[in-house]
Amino acid sequence: xxxxxxxxxxxxxxxxxxxxxxxxxxxxxxxxxxxxxxxxxxxxxxxxxxxxxxxxxxxxxxxxxxxxxxxxxxxxxxxxxxxxxxxxxxxxxxxxxxxxxxxxxxxxxxxxxxxxxxxxxxxxxxxxxxxxxxxxxxxxxxxxxxxxxxxxxxxxxxxxxxxxxxxxxxxxxxxxxxxxxxxxxxxxxxxxxxxxxxxxxxxxxxxxxxxxxxxxxxxxxxxxxxxxxxxxxxxxxxxxxxxxxxxxxxxxxxxxxxxxxxxxxxxxxxxxxxxxxxxxxxxxxxxxxxxxxxxxxxxxxxxxxxxxxxxxxxxxxxxxxxxxxxxxxxxxxxxxxxxxxxxxxxxxxxxxxxxxxxxxxxxx
Amino acid sequence: xxxxxxxxxxxxxxxxxxxxxxxxxxxxxxxxxxxxxxxxxxxxxxxxxxxxxxxxxxxxxxxxxxxxxxxxxxxxxxxxxxxxxxxxxxxxxxxxxxxxxxxxxxxxxxxxxxxxxxxxxxxxxxxxxxxxxxxxxxxxxxxxxxxxxxxxxxxxxxxxxxxxxxxxxxxxxxxxxxxxxxxxxxxxxxxxxxxxxxxxxxxxxxxxxxxxxxxxxxxxxxxxxxxxxxxxxxxxxxxxxxxxxxxxxxxxxxxxxxxxxxxxxxxxxxxxxxxxxxxxxxxxxxxxxxxxxxxxxxxxxxxxxxxxxxxxxxxxxxxxxxxxxxxxxxxxxxxxxxxxxxxxxxxxxxxxxxxxxxxxxxxxxxxxxxxxxxxxxxxxxxxxxxxxxxxxxxxxxxxxxxxxxxxxxxxxxxxxxxxxxxxxxxxxxxxxxxxxxxxxxxxxxxxxxxxxxxxxxxxxxxxxxxxxxxxxxxxxxxxxxxxxxxxxxxxxxxxxxxxxxxxxxxxxxxxxxxxxxxxxxxxxxx
Numbered sequence: 001x002x003x004x005x006x007x008x009x010x011x012x013x014x015x016x017x018x019x020x021x022x023x024x025x026x027x028x029x030x031x032x033x034x035x036x037x038x039x040x041x042x043x044x045x046x047x048x049x050x051x052x053x054x055x056x057x058x059x060x061x062x063x064x065x066x067x068x069x070x071x072x073x074x075x076x077x078x079x080x081x082x083x084x085x086x087x088x089x090x091x092x093x094x095x096x097x098x099x100x101x102x103x104x105x106x107x108x109x110x111x112x113x114x115x116x117x118x119x120x121x122x123x124x125x126x127x128x129x130x131x132x133x134x135x136x137x138x139x140x141x142x143x144x145x146x147x148x149x150x151x152x153x154x155x156x157x158x159x160x161x162x163x164x165x166x167x168x169x170x171x172x173x174x175x176x177x178x179x180x181x182x183x184x185x186x187x188x189x190x191x192x193x194x195x196x197x198x199x200x201x202x203x204x205x206x207x208x209x210x211x212x213x214x215x216x217x218x219x220x221x222x223x224x225x226x227x228x229x230x231x232x233x234x235x236x237x238x239x240x241x242x243x244x245x246x247x248x249x250x251x252x253x254x255x256x257x258x259x260x261x262x263x264x265x266x267x268x269x270x271x272x273x274x275x276x277x278x279x280x281x282x283x284x285x286x287x288x289x290x291x292x293x294x295x296x297x298x299x300x301x302x303x304x305x306x307x308x309x310x311x312x313x314x315x316x317x318x319x320x321x322x323x324x325x326x327x328x329x330x331x332x333x334x335x336x337x338x339x340x341x342x343x344x345x346x347x348x349x350x351x352x353x354x355x356x357x358x359x360x361x362x363x364x
Numbered sequence: 365x366x367x368x369x370x371x372x373x374x375x376x377x378x379x380x381x382x383x384x385x386x387x388x389x390x391x392x393x394x395x396x397x398x399x400x401x402x403x404x405x406x407x408x409x410x411x412x413x414x415x416x417x418x419x420x421x422x423x424x425x426x427x428x429x430x431x432x433x434x435x436x437x438x439x440x441x442x443x444x445x446x447x448x449x450x451x452x453x454x455x456x457x458x459x460x461x462x463x464x465x466x467x468x469x470x471x472x473x474x475x476x477x478x479x480x481x482x483x484x485x486x487x488x489x490x491x492x493x494x495x496x497x498x499x500x501x502x503x504x505x506x507x508x509x510x511x512x513x514x515x516x517x518x519x520x521x522x523x524x525x526x527x528x529x530x531x532x533x534x535x536x537x538x539x540x541x542x543x544x545x546x547x548x549x550x551x552x553x554x555x556x557x558x559x560x561x562x563x564x565x566x567x568x569x570x571x572x573x574x575x576x577x578x579x580x581x582x583x584x585x586x587x588x589x590x591x592x593x594x595x596x597x598x599x600x601x602x603x604x605x606x607x608x609x610x611x612x613x614x615x616x617x618x619x620x621x622x623x624x625x626x627x628x629x630x631x632x633x634x635x636x637x638x639x640x641x642x643x644x645x646x647x648x649x650x651x652x653x654x655x656x657x658x659x660x661x662x663x664x665x666x667x668x669x670x671x672x673x674x675x676x677x678x679x680x681x682x683x684x685x686x687x688x689x690x691x692x693x694x695x696x697x698x699x700x701x702x703x704x705x706x707x708x709x710x711x712x713x714x715x716x717x718x719x720x721x722x723x724x725x726x727x728x729x730x731x732x733x734x735x736x737x738x739x740x741x742x743x744x745x746x747x748x749x750x751x752x753x754x755x756x757x758x759x760x761x762x763x764x765x766x767x768x769x770x771x772x773x774x775x776x777x778x779x780x781x782x783x784x785x786x787x788x789x790x791x792x793x794x795x796x797x798x799x800x801x802x803x804x805x806x807x808x809x810x811x812x813x814x815x816x817x818x819x820x821x822x823x824x825x826x827x828x829x830x831x832x833x834x835x836x837x838x839x840x841x842x843x844x845x846x847x848x849x850x851x852x853x854x855x856x857x858x859x860x861x862x863x864x865x866x867x868x869x870x871x872x873x874x875x876x877x878x879x880x881x882x883x884x885x886x887x888x889x890x
Contacts, residue, residue, distance in 0.1 A: 219744050227715075240695030
């Protein structure tokens with residue numbers, strides 16, 4: 001006996017839409033089982049994980065703070081994945097964007113004008129894009145695997161940041177703690193409603209980016225190129241589109257948006273350059289991109305969903321006394337179920353039983 | 365002698381039906397194959413031939429109806445069961461590993477463990493016995509298509525089948541190779557084995573088949589002795605109406621040179637690709653040049669070089685309207701008035717999951733920039749004009765579709781091909797290069813496409829048609845050239861070209877001086 005995946009002749013359009021929601025439901029069920037195994041009441045646990053964070057204003061602010069980088073990165077990754085380029089290193093591009101943008105307030109603390117913040121954001125994008133350009137260059141020039149290269153560059157970026165924050169960029173008056181000087185207010189992304197919570201304008205940036213990229217994909221020749229080259233590289237070549245240019249475009253765009261997310265996080269949520277600036281946003285955004293069906297608008301909804309798992313993890317730690325790694329487990333479950341549901345929409349599982357061999361004996 | 369025993373057919377189907385969704389691919393098929401007969405299964409593409417055969421070979425489960433083997437109902441659940449029953453099959457598209465030897469490929473298809481030496485020996489014995497010369501230790505990558513087909517035939521003969529199914533076996537063979545295959549079939553028949561011969565070539569069917577079953581739209585439309593019929597009566601059963609004659613007449617005097625290829629060479633890009641060597645070709649306005657040849661002799665490589673999907677280092681080796689174009693990409697060539705239709709519809713000429721209007725933009729966004737794009741550097745695709753053009757093309761080429769703008773992949777092969785050809789004709793190209801314009805396209809659509817190509821040439825454009833289909837080549841070409849192992853023969857006027865001569869050129873006789881792997885066999889066949 002063996003198990004086969006057989007392609008469905010016509011995948012159901014209804015289930016294609018429902019797929020993320022089914023995945024979400026299955027994640028909740030699996031989560032309930034998980035909490036039960038830990039000896040907690042599953043309903044209470046799920047409540048404090050998923051609902052409680054939404055009951056208070058300040059935690060909704062927190063939600064947008066977490067969602068902003070996820071959405072920004074996922075929007076870029078959606079374009080990247082749609083064009084069949086597999087950027088797994090958004091985390092590294094996020095960090096490099098954070099570093100390059102931070103150089104402005106750290107090296108020129110006296111430069112405080114309305115230009116400071118835009119310059120930082122631009123440099124952030126440039127840093128992320130430059131880091132993304134490396135796997136693109138190596139892929140197009142030497143045919144290396146972009147998944148491996150971009151992933152390995154994450155660790156390089158992390159260690160580089162660690163070195164900077166403990167070394168050359170460390171605040172000289174910081175009692176030897178790692179981390180740069182605190183940014184002057186002109187270099188901080190302002191909070192939207194400072195009296196109520198910590199939400200900063202990063203969320204606005206990410207929603208604007210999502211809408212622009214959605215428009216680009218949907219209505220422009222450039223977006224058309226992304227879709228063609230992603231679906232059929234050969235047809236793309238026939239159309240006269242360049243695979244090389246597309247690889248650079250995808251990596252520069254996703255790297256740039258990840259870098260923007262990085263500097264927005266540093267200047268908006270943290271306020272200084274630290275030795276770690278991301279709780280894995282670059283990796284979680286991969287889940288966001290897929291949960292959002294590789295659509296920039298879908299990424300907005302999915303970004304909030306995944307942001308909730310971060311908050312839920314913290315809540316679980318506080319009220320249930322279990323590790324906040326539960327948040328990571330939920331992210332993993334969600335990705336697993338999303339990909340599983342998508343596969344089952346396009347394929348059906350068939351059990352192939354080995355039948356008795358001679359058919360000629362035939363009793364009919 | 366065998367024909368007398370028709371009272372219990374070897375294989376019979378009663379009301380065999382296969383339903384895919386709402387499509388009845390096979391609808392109540394009754395078929396009876398007598399022992400020791402060569403039975404033809406005729407039909408256009410999409411008539412249900414492949415579906416029927418897949419049910420007989422256990423690849424598909426019938427939705428209704430039954431299969432009888434020697435008068436007893438059987439259930440054939442898998443190809444393995446089919447082989448055990450006594451049915452062998454030679455597919456149109458071979459399933460061979462190019463990097464392995466002939467014997468290794470055969471071993472892979474056998475159940476149980478048999479020493480490779482024994483397989484080699486057995487294969488050699490069978491291949492000699494049936495006149496299918498084959499070296500068991502040769503690597504498949506080095507073999508011609510005809511030789512590869514022999515591997516498949518020997519492979520199925522090893523199972524000692526009583527019924528052998530051949531799916532379009534001659535579509536990839538030279539005329540000489542086909543003759544050789546017919547000898548083998550006669551031998552099989554003489555031994556009392558039956559053959560189910562799937563084809564749409566009427567002439568062959570009339571020549572070698574004892575009986576024929578004709579399918580159309582999943583139903584049996586005729587069962588006859590093909591020798592008692594005329595080609596046109598068979599065609600009527602297949603197509604359901606008279607097939608329009610192409611009028612090649614009226615191709616005037618050729619005008620100025622639009623495409624000039626001089627000593628063009630291109631290295632093979634993969635180990636299994638063909639290198640182009642010293643290709644010379646001149647095409648004038650108002651001409652249809654056909655490039656005949658057996659598949660895999662450099663047709664797609666030549667197409668890629670002509671279209672600019674692959675550029676060559678010597679810009680001067682390809683001149684379009686007297687401009688060196690060898691190093692220009694496909695977009696630049698399109699802007700010079702060229703259009704291209706590649707062989708593969710799905711995933712090369714068209715993106716299957718994109719709708720027709722998107723597929724229109726695919727090849728026309730540069731040449732029709734003013735009509736299809738707005739917004740300057742933003743490059744917005746203007747859906748209105750694109751939709752209008754899609755409609756215009758569909759109407760002009762009679763593209764049948766259920767929706768206004770369906771995904772390309774949902775159209776039948778013939779309809780999609782009509783759209784793709786129409787997409788290029790719609791801009792009245794000065795030069796059109798087409799690879800296998802009617803491959804896998806039903807007769808009605810094929811004649812429409814061919815007529816459109818001829819009409820384009822009449823209106824003063826240069827047309828290059830790369831085709832394996834000799835009927836097509838003779839129907840539309842003003843001159844004919846043959847490609848063999850990446851070399852192109854000197855074009856000759858269609859009026860003075862004969863099938864025999866094309867067969868020799870296909871087999872590697874380059875004007876009597878060439879040499880190729882097929883040479884010995886081609887000579888042998890005479």
